[in-house]
Amino acid sequence: MQISTLHLKGFRSYKDRKFEFKNGVNIIVGKNAQGKTNILEAIFFMIIGKSFRTSKDKEVINWTDDAGKIEGEFKKKYRDVKIEMFFSKIQAKAVKIDGISIKKLGQLLSTVNGVFFSPDELKLIKESPDERRRFMNIILCQTDRKYYYLLGRYEKVLQNRNKLLKTTKDFNVLKQTIYIWDKALCDYGKQIYAERQKLIDQLSPYVEKAGLYLSSGKETITLKYRSSFEGDDYALQMEKSLQENLEKDYKRGFTSVGIHRDEIDIYLNGTEVKSFGSQGQQRTVALALKLAELEIIKNRTGEEPLLLLDDVFSELDEERRKKLLKFTSKAQTIITCTEFDMQSDVNIIKI
Numbered sequence: 001m002q003i004s005t006l007h008l009k010g011f012r013s014y015k016d017r018k019f020e021f022k023n024g025v026n027i028i029v030g031k032n033a034q035g036k037t038n039i040l041e042a043i044f045f046m047i048i049g050k051s052f053r054t055s056k057d058k059e060v061i062n063w064t065d066d067a068g069k070i071e072g073e074f075k076k077k078y079r080d081v082k083i084e085m086f087f088s089k090i091q092a093k094a095v096k097i098d099g100i101s102i103k104k105l106g107q108l109l110s111t112v113n114g115v116f117f118s119p120d121e122l123k124l125i126k127e128s129p130d131e132r133r134r135f136m137n138i139i140l141c142q143t144d145r146k147y148y149y150l151l152g153r154y155e156k157v158l159q160n161r162n163k164l165l166k167t168t169k170d171f172n173v174l175k176q177t178i179y180i181w182d183k184a185l186c187d188y189g190k191q192i193y194a195e196r197q198k199l200i201d202q203l204s205p206y207v208e209k210a211g212l213y214l215s216s217g218k219e220t221i222t223l224k225y226r227s228s229f230e231g232d233d234y235a236l237q238m239e240k241s242l243q244e245n246l247e248k249d250y251k252r253g254f255t256s257v258g259i260h261r262d263e264i265d266i267y268l269n270g271t272e273v274k275s276f277g278s279q280g281q282q283r284t285v286a287l288a289l290k291l292a293e294l295e296i297i298k299n300r301t302g303e304e305p306l307l308l309l310d311d312v313f314s315e316l317d318e319e320r321r322k323k324l325l326k327f328t329s330k331a332q333t334i335i336t337c338t339e340f341d342m343q344s345d346v347n348i349i350k351i
């Protein structure tokens, strides 16, 4: 798939600006703080329905405006599609697909797909398991609306359960009431677990391939998905564990087991990369995960997703830059950088 035009009105630093993209590689060149990342933020907004920088939609409205808009025109294999997102200071954002308003954000997902990568994504390797769960969720939500709704329901039930843990005064009363959430939590949890396990199984060979490619055959990456429970009787195990941990959870005020505690362990040549990998190795692993994400989305949707690369060239030597561009040559790629002097046939957008 391809984005052909992007129109930003009152979005971040843009008052009113239109961009055109070509098939293949597009390079956005500009000085620091000129609004390069803002462009990628707008495109990715249409892919996952939210910003990768803030959870507050209103923050993206230009400071001197009361409303903002992102409009994107896309070419897909079998049809073209237009997405419009309207931001307002006084109400929640609204979304139209081909001129028709959608009622739930879930309806937007899977309309257009893409992968975003920036040097900041190193946190995918280095930081808390949250980041790795987010990685799985972003892939699953944009390729499977059912998963998005499922995750939303799980989170809602978890919130309610945690609220009950915090607010119930008498432990005996809690014991008699909490079960109303437990069953739903275990049922949704089991389904999410199964989808994540399937994803990691599908992703693993692609990550391995990308890691070997980027390291010229030196580094083998392996992934292991780790959930609180395993196997066919996931829900049953979880229910039992919720009961066993009830007293502890009551004291702490939150639910300590479930898919909201899942983790992906990542190994490089058999050693855990989070604790033992060098900075360069961790960077390669993060990039390999993203390249694998590209392939898996293609696999799941039957279309080449967009590839959005924010400022990644500054951290790669010439050889790795070339490797990266070669690997991703089929996907429409939009890259931001402050300088571009490579000899190649690309569309340069100066801002």
Ligand SMILES: Nc1ncnc2c1ncn2[C@@H]1O[C@H](COP(=O)(O)OP(=O)(O)OP(=O)(O)O)[C@@H](O)[C@H]1O
Pocket (backbone or CB within 6 Å): 011, 012, 013, 014, 030, 031, 032, 033, 034, 035, 036, 037, 038, 039, 059, 060, 061, 062, 063, 064, 311, 338
């Ligand atoms: N809501 C907003 N309204 C107006 N301007 C904004 C808003 N949010 C951010 N900006 C401005 O946008 C600019 C940052 O844009 P962006 O992050 O896209 O820059 P960049 O070109 O990617 O820079 P760098 O090369 O440093 O990464 C800043 O100058 C910031 O003040």
Ligand SMILES: [Mg+2]
Pocket (backbone or CB within 6 Å): 036, 037, 038, 310, 311
């Ligand atoms: Mg930037």
